[in-house]
Amino acid sequence: MSSPNSWYETLTSTPALVAGAIGVSVAALFAVGSGSGSNRTAGQVTEQVKEVAHSVNAQGSKGKVAQAAASIMSAPSTELAPPKDDPITPSQLSQYDGSDPSKPIYVAIKGRVFDVTAKPEMYGKGRGYNIFAGKDASKGLGMSSLDAADAVPDYSSLNETQMNTLNQWESFFEKRYNVVGKVKPE
Numbered sequence: 001m002s003s004p005n006s007w008y009e010t011l012t013s014t015p016a017l018v019a020g021a022i023g024v025s026v027a028a029l030f031a032v033g034s035g036s037g038s039n040r041t042a043g044q045v046t047e048q049v050k051e052v053a054h055s056v057n058a059q060g061s062k063g064k065v066a067q068a069a070a071s072i073m074s075a076p077s078t079e080l081a082p083p084k085d086d087p088i089t090p091s092q093l094s095q096y097d098g099s100d101p102s103k104p105i106y107v108a109i110k111g112r113v114f115d116v117t118a119k120p121e122m123y124g125k126g127r128g129y130n131i132f133a134g135k136d137a138s139k140g141l142g143m144s145s146l147d148a149a150d151a152v153p154d155y156s157s158l159n160e161t162q163m164n165t166l167n168q169w170e171s172f173f174e175k176r177y178n179v180v181g182k183v184k185p186e
């Protein structure tokens with residue numbers, strides 16, 4: 001029942017449910033402060049978490065949840081394969097949306113296709129971030145939105161803040177996931 005990981009499972013599989021409760025997204029953590037593409041030290045992350053926890057507490061919400069969520073962000077991978085440039089059409093991409101557990105899961109950002117197969121608990125069918133699977137949902141990432149209507153490739157409507165958020169996600173993915181191709185219009 002209450003395995004040590006149960007709260008984590010809840011967070012990672014149903015972020016939208018807790019979003020209202022704590023009023024902060026982990027995406028926001030990436031957007032705060034840090035220069036684009038720069039690696040943050042543990043100290044910087046701690047400072048950032050404190051900052052967010054403070055603002056969350058100020059709103060009378062559960063800062064501890066935000067703190068816990070931030071502290072368990074997965075570490076960057078050290079072993080990435082050379083990026084591939086293979087063309088992948090949107091309809092091909094849509095087959096890698098996690099609905100078939102025997103297939104890889106892909107997430108595209110700004111047309112680059114990342115292999116997130118290692119994280120079925122986040123991107124798999126019915127999971128919290130499945131909305132990003134099998135497509136390029138750059139706009140939604142920039143908006144910190146899990147709405148289907150925002151899960152589209154055209155991010156031209158994003159403002160500067162949202163562009164920063166999108167760029168932070170791009171950098172997050174670059175450090176963790178292999179690039180398996182590029183989205184090519186049908």
Ligand code: HEM
Binds near residue numbers: 027072074129
């Ligand atoms: C308060 C609400 C939220 C909570 C508590 C939350 C929680 C988390 C946690 C714990 C992780 C880290 C998982 C890991 O690294 O293993 C994560 C990652 C992530 N979150 Fe959220 N999240 C929230 C809202 C959102 C929203 C609104 C978005 C929409 C863009 C979002 C997008 C993501 C993405 C793309 C990842 C990266 C997953 C990965 O590939 O590891 N989150 N979230």
Ligand SMILES: *[C@@H]1O[C@H](CO)[C@@H](O)[C@H](O)[C@H]1NC(C)=O
Binds near residue numbers: 159160161162
């Ligand atoms: C960008 O849009 C978001 C959401 O509407 C808003 O909260 C933010 O203040 C805007 N930022 C800028 C720099 O216009």
